[in-house]
Amino acid sequence: MGRLRGLFTMDGTIIVLQYAVYLLEAGLLAYIFVRRRDSRLLSLSVYLGLLLAVDGISRPIVLYHYGFSSRQYAYFFWLTDVLLTLGAFLLICAFFRRAGKEQPKLWRFVRLLLVFVFVLVAGVSLASLAANYHQVFTQFIVEFQQNLYFTCLVLTTLLYLLMQQLESADDELGLLVCGMGIQFAGPAANFALVHLTNGRGFPSTFYEYLGPLCTLGMLSIWFMAIARVPRPLRVPQPEAPAGELAMVTSRKA
């Protein structure tokens, strides 16, 4: 009975986390459309749209039709995860462009390098996925995801270092990059742990929590970065009228 209750709580926690992620994805996208129609946030909006379409709409539909333990859902989940990671890779490229906007020479060099790295990563990823398509649910997918997430993490860190080098004053971009770093570092470490333990023990189930938790962290930091412009606060209603409060103060004094 205790075990059953434990399982129920586990599922409940994951569902709550997932709904929080959907809410933040939709909320942030809506916020950008309503309050911050900024061309600098275009790539971020496209990525958020992709994230919402894949994570918030397509996956639940496939889950509803085929069930959690079906092969179809598992294939769909992992393949869309690769798609989202490649999308995030492109978003980092867009961040590189924003960071190096004032240094055209540097940007030209970085752009070539990024195109080369992207073609290499996408090519290697798709080729190895095609070659191992029928044995995706072995150690292969763990190692594959570990390498893909780590590559993105290294790229994010290079971007962070470049920003430090250029002494970038773009605080918003700094926070966006930090969010990306958290999103890649957590899962990369978890996949490496799963790889080391050969898929046994807690690390393999831990990803169910860590994945949404890191996405939640990233989206919260992005929200903070984008909605940071201070706005006037609404005035709360004091319990006692101002006059009475003033009298209380003078009596205390």
Add this chain to the structure above:
Amino acid sequence: MFMATLILIVSLALFFFYIQVTCQRILRRRFDKEYYQVIVSANRLEFLSVRQTLEEFDSSVDYARVRMTLKCDYLALTYLLKNAANFKQRYSRDELLMIFHFRAALFSLLVRHALKLKEKPAILRLTAVLQYFANVVGQRVSQIRFGDLSATDYLMNI
């Protein structure tokens, strides 16, 4: 195996690094005025004097006293963050992250004390977080007017 171990170590290190950098970026937020001074004097907070003592005299730290002082200031400021001129009566996302950062720094102070390492950097980090909290509270209170009450009078009546 070697590659997986390397990725595990580097990713974990970078995970904590990015959390730390996010907190530092929030702490670096510029306020148009030094709001914290009003809050410190109205509530008799002591973290400024702790920082001043450490920076000016570089004296040894009375660990138990400093820890208690900073903890009391933290409790007072988090109460004010939630209740002073806060219409929603709850913490915002960055405040929650800074609360987590403060607790992590407090834990780091505990570890440093146990291992007999230098405690000064951890204490300075704690005072920086408290100053941020005081600035946020001060800024909120300064945006409100209750008749003839000043920010200090308002705070004293909460």
